[in-house]
Amino acid sequence: MTAKPDRTLAAAGLICGYALLIGFTDNYVRVIAQDHGLWQFHFTRTMMAFALLGLAVPLLGLRLRPVNPRAVLARSVIHGLAMVIYFGALAFLPVAIVAAGLFTAPIFVLLISRFAYGHAIGPVRILAVGIGFVGVLLVLGPEAISGASAAAILPVVAGALYALGNVATREWCPDESAExxxxxxxxxxxxxxxxxMIVLAVAPLAAPLGPDGFLLRGWVAPNWPFLFWTFVQAAGSLLGVGxxxxxxxxxxxxxxxxxxxxILPASAFWSWLLWREVLAPMAVGGMVLIVVAGCMIALRARSVEPASTSA
Known part of the structure; x- marks a missing residue:
């Protein structure tokens, strides 16, 4: 199969759009988590997303039939497990440590790309990964690099799986439609x-009130805020993840x-705009480093991509 040309600038625009959408919708997970559970949220959001896809397929002429069903299934399992481990770790680890673990993904992407697929990784990209990860740690705060334990390996496992799923998107599924x-x-x-939900129905657990019970809560009669914000999540995630x-x-x-x-500075922007949550100066410095890392990749790509593939 002939390698497809890189279109990094177009990809950067798509990822920035994704970050703005997901940053907005994820800020309302706190509303969903007030009375309902993670498992009900995932199931309900999927049903809503499939309903929206069902409407969009005939209207937009979308193609859902996979070219390589096994590759699509394998990628879906990998990304699904990454998200389950990530949210599961939130039950007993600080959010900062969990998020820092997940954002090791770019490091694993470089390692997988280099040693599994033989892709060259230049010094600019390696430096950008390092700068970006330092920025992530500054945004998350000192607790992201303190208090680590054996359990803290779980978010890193989630980051590795997330990285493998992202590599699989191009290596295993290049001819699949985004939908x-x-x-x-x-x-x-x-x-x-x-x-x-089935496990929690068979063996229910005592779930604390409010967001602290998000992971342990089974089926709850849905209220209107849950249905509305889950629908917003479904619609935003469909477009953003696509x-x-x-x-x-x-x-x-x-x-x-x-x-x-x-996605970290995008989420922080929405947190400030929606909830007036103000970041510490160290976190702002971290965001600057994150932007620098992204610009390094984009500018380097612009200098090496042929004009015909830079759109």
Whole structure:
């Protein structure tokens, strides 16, 4: 199969759009988590996403049939497991440590791309990964690098799986439509959500009130805020995840993964705009480093991409 040209600048635009959408919708997970559970959220969001896809397929002429069903299934399982481990770790680890673990993904992307697929990784990309990760740690705060324990390996495992899924997007599924991969991703999360609800129905756990019970809470009669914000999540995630998937299809995964660091400042921007949450100066400095890392990748790509493929 002939290698497809990289279109890093277009991918950067798609990832920035994804970050703005996901940063907005994820800020309302706190509303969803007030009375409902993670597993119900994943299952309900998947049902809503499939309903929206069902409407969009005939209207937009979308293609959901996979070219390589096994590759799509494998990618969906990998990304689904990454998200389950990530949210599961939130039950007993500080958010900062969990997020820092997940954002090791660009490091794993470079390692997988180099040693599994033989892709060259230049010094600019390696430096950008390092700068971006330091920026992530500054945004998350000192607790992200203190208090680590054996359990803290779980978010790193989630980061490795997330990285493998992102590499798989281009290496295993280059000819799949973005909507096919989105459907596979949501379908796997919906299945895992259903399994989680079944387990909690058979062996219910005492869930604390409010967001602290998000992971342990089974089925709860849905209220209107849950239905509304889950629908917003479904619609925003369909578009946002589709943009992210397309970005990984049109550029090298190592480049895309570094640019994806932008989701942290995007989320912080929405947190400030919606909830007036103000960041510490150290976190602002971290965001500057994240932007620098993304710009390094984008500017380097612009200097090496042929004019015909830079759109």
């Amino acid at each position: 096919t991969l989105v459907a596979g991703f949501f379908g796997m999360l919906g299945l895992l959500g259903l399994l989680g 943009m992210m998937i397309r970005a990984y299809q049109i550029t090298d995964a190592g480049r895309a993964s570094v640019i994806e660091y932008v």
